[in-house]
Amino acid sequence: MKSKIKLLLVINPISGGSEKEDITKDIQHIVLNQHATLETYKTTGENDEKHIKDIVEKKSIDRILVAGGDGTIQLVAKAVLELDIPLGIIPAGSANGLASNFNLPDSLEDQVKIVLGDEFINMDVISVNNHLCLHIADIGINALLIKNYENSSLRGKLGYALQTIPTLVESDLPYRFSIEINGEELQKAGIMVAIANANQFGTGAVINPEGKMNDGIFEVLLFKKMDVFDILNTLSETSVRDPAFVESFATKKVTIHCKKKIPLQVDGEFIGEVETIVATILPSKIKIMLPSKTV
Numbered sequence: 001m002k003s004k005i006k007l008l009l010v011i012n013p014i015s016g017g018s019e020k021e022d023i024t025k026d027i028q029h030i031v032l033n034q035h036a037t038l039e040t041y042k043t044t045g046e047n048d049e050k051h052i053k054d055i056v057e058k059k060s061i062d063r064i065l066v067a068g069g070d071g072t073i074q075l076v077a078k079a080v081l082e083l084d085i086p087l088g089i090i091p092a093g094s095a096n097g098l099a100s101n102f103n104l105p106d107s108l109e110d111q112v113k114i115v116l117g118d119e120f121i122n123m124d125v126i127s128v129n130n131h132l133c134l135h136i137a138d139i140g141i142n143a144l145l146i147k148n149y150e151n152s153s154l155r156g157k158l159g160y161a162l163q164t165i166p167t168l169v170e171s172d173l174p175y176r177f178s179i180e181i182n183g184e185e186l187q188k189a190g191i192m193v194a195i196a197n198a199n200q201f202g203t204g205a206v207i208n209p210e211g212k213m214n215d216g217i218f219e220v221l222l223f224k225k226m227d228v229f230d231i232l233n234t235l236s237e238t239s240v241r242d243p244a245f246v247e248s249f250a251t252k253k254v255t256i257h258c259k260k261k262i263p264l265q266v267d268g269e270f271i272g273e274v275e276t277i278v279a280t281i282l283p284s285k286i287k288i289m290l291p292s293k294t295v
Contacts, residue, residue, distance in 0.1 A: 005036040005116055008061045010052060010076050012043045012068035012093070023067055023092065023108065030112045043072060052079040061085060063289070065115045069093015070135055070267045077125070077286050078132050086287040088115025097268055098135040101198045101213070102290055115289045122284040123213045126197050129277055131266045133197060134286070136207075139256065139277060140175050140192030140223070143263035146270050174225070175262055180255040181220060188247075193256055194221040195279045208248070216283045220254050222247040252281045 009027055024040060031038040039059055041052060055061065056079070066076050067090035076087060090111050091099035104111055126133040174189040196208040196219045208219050223246050254277075261273035 005034075006060060006062045007031060007036045007038050007115065008052075008055060008059070008064045009038060009040045010043065010064055010066050010068070010072065011040065012072040023090070026108055027065070027067070027090075027112055030109050034113070034116055036116055043068070043075065048075055049079045052076060053083075056080060056083060056085060063088065063115050065090060065112065067092045070097050071269055073098055074132060074134055074267050074269075077134060081125075081132070081285060084287065086115070086120055086289050088112070088289040097201050098198060100200055101135075102288070105291060110291075114291055117289060117292070119290045119292050120287050121214050121290055123286045123288050124197060124216060124218070125282045125285045126195060126218050126279050127282055128195055128266050128279045129264070129271070129274065131271060133195065133266050133279070135198045135267045136194055136196045136201065137264065137266040137277075137279070138192055138194040139258065139262050139264045139274065140190070142192050142194070143265035143270060146263075146265045146268060176259045177222070178257040179220065179222070179249075180257075181249050181251050181253075188222050190222050190224045192223040193277075194223070195219075195254065195277075196221055207246070210248070210250075214284065216281060217250050217252055218279070218281055220249045220251060220256075220279075222249075254279050 009024070011024060028038055028040075039055060039061065041055055052064075052075070056064070063086045064076055064080065065088045066073050069091070070093060072093065073087070073089060080087075088111070089099045089102065089104065090108065091104060104114070123134070126137070128137040131137070174191055177188045177190065177193055179186045179188055179193070194207060196211050197213055199208050199211050200206045207221060211219050225245065256277040256279075258275050258277075261275050264271045264274045264277065
């Protein structure tokens with residue numbers, strides 16, 4: 001008789017600004033009807049990475065279902081980075097940037113079934129100043145926008161939109177960058193440099209249409225200019241690859257020097273202000289469960 005899949009649900013109870021009790025109960029009900037058992041862990045912000053790793057090892061967990069946003073997925077990924085434990089995603093955060101790249105179904109039941117299925121991607125990750133990046137990191141205006149968003153009380157896309165004008169007023173554009181990439185040193189000016197493992201932000205903006213998360217490289221995107229309308233456009237589901245607006249470089253490693261300290265964000269989390277960024281690809285580090293026939 002086939003043994004049941006041991007599934008761990010890691011849920012951020014406050015991600016997305018809402019409680020998750022109903023989601024937890026619904027997932028428990030769905031799993032009961034599948035060939036699986038369920039353990040549940042709610043993040044607290046205190047030693048979560050260690051607790052998750054301990055549960056995985058002590059309970060011999062086969063797969064993990066993450067209910068939260070990019071920060072929660074990143075937390076779990078760090079806990080199991082060397083353990084080869086497949087992850088499934090329930091997009092339930094304020095920003096679901098990574099999940100938006102996987103064409104996940106809207107139905108909670110279908111999302112749960114994905115983690116119990118057979119389709120997956122061996123996804124690359126990026127080390128950005130020794131921070132794990134699953135999705136997109138950047139320096140410049142978007143990181144400043146995220147900093148201002150984190151300091152505001154309004155969540156979601158509207159929260160981002162309302163921070164665009166104050167962010168433009170606060171920023172000192174253009175920033176100037178020295179980019180060491182593929183054996184060259186490029187002197188560039190712009191409003192933002194993105195280090196992209198994925199195609200799009202959680203807002204739906206496709207900033208990196210050629211990007212693949214399992215090709216052993218990442219893209220460095222230099223955004224040259226931006227006004228209010230450009231920022232608001234990144235909140236829509238459109239491609240922003242006008243060559244007058246953005247340059248793209250594919251690489252395995254990049255070092256970026258800034259003339260002065262500017263904001264850095266990684267996977268939607270404001271890290272701080274930096275003068276130098278070193279990013280390196282780490283191929284095939286995490287197994288992400290996918291809908292059938294995706295990637």
